[in-house]
Amino acid sequence: MADRLLFSKTGRAKYISHLDLMRTFQRAFARAQIRIKHTEGFNPHPFVSIALPLSVGYSSQCEILEFGxxxxxxxxxxxxxxxxxxxEGIVIHQCYPAQRKLKELTSINYIMNFEYSEGRPQEAEPAMQALLNQESLVVQKKSNKSKKGYTEVDLIPLIRGWNLECQSDTMTLDAVLSAQNPGLNPELLRAAFCRAYPEYAPDFVTFHRREVLDEEGKVFR
Structure with a gap:
């Protein structure tokens, strides 16, 4: 049976790439003198696997790493x-034996913060609502498997729920998105909004994972 870590990745650590983060964990286990299982073969190395790799620049408080x-x-x-x-910025919150299969992790709760340095346009909120209330929102997504170099995906079926809150200089989208098979990167939502309403494009957008969920919307561990 595998073991799991629940950890957060915030601050400057959010700019550590996925591969560098894997190496960081391998070295950290050694420095902490915590023995873990290694891969087999001619060049064995510490086995660690992150459930859902996080995009560079995204922060999270619910990352899951598997190891032995x-x-x-x-x-x-x-x-x-x-x-x-x-x-700095990587904190381990919990270590526990894995009880559930990773395929049961079906959704991720993202917080997207749209920031406007000179004040949020009043029309931005109804524009975002109109975008998310569409019956279909087809966008092009990069794909190395397609001869065209991209595939078309409808974002609406991959959005499980959302809530929008606005302040004078920000618009915060609290959304539950499909995690895998297929997963929805919230960057596609940002790009779709800016393409549909370029006049309301924010100056900066931050992405934060708040929780990972199962099919019933309950916390996955």
Whole structure:
């Protein structure tokens, strides 16, 4: 049975790429003197796997990493010891045995913050509502498997729910999106909004994962 970590990735750490993050965890386990399982073969290395790789620049408080704990290190000691060996912005919150299959992780709750340096246009809110209330929203998505270099995907069926809140200089979209098979990167929503309403395009957008959920909308661990 595999083991899992629940960790957050915020601040400057959100600019660490997926591959560099994997290497960071491998080195951190060694520095923390926590024995974990290794791959087999001529060049064995520590086995770690992140459930849903996070895009560079995105922050998260609900990342899940799978590994195999060896030796007699108690689960409750792993978070503190491993966090101490991590760069600033990566915090381990929990270590536990995996009980559920990753395919049961079906949705991600994202917080998208649209920022306007000179004040949010009043029309931005109804524009976003109109975009998300469409029956269909087909966009082009890059694909290495397609001869055209892209595929077309309808975003609306991949949006499980959303709520919009606005302030004087921000518009915050709280959305539950499909996590996998297929997953929906919230960047596609930002791009669709800016393409449909370029006059309301924000100066900056931040993306944050708040929670991972199962088919029933309950927290996945």
């Amino acid at each position: 704990l060896m030796g007699d290190t108690p689960y409750d000691q792993v978070p503190q010891r491993l966090t101490a060996a991590m760069p």
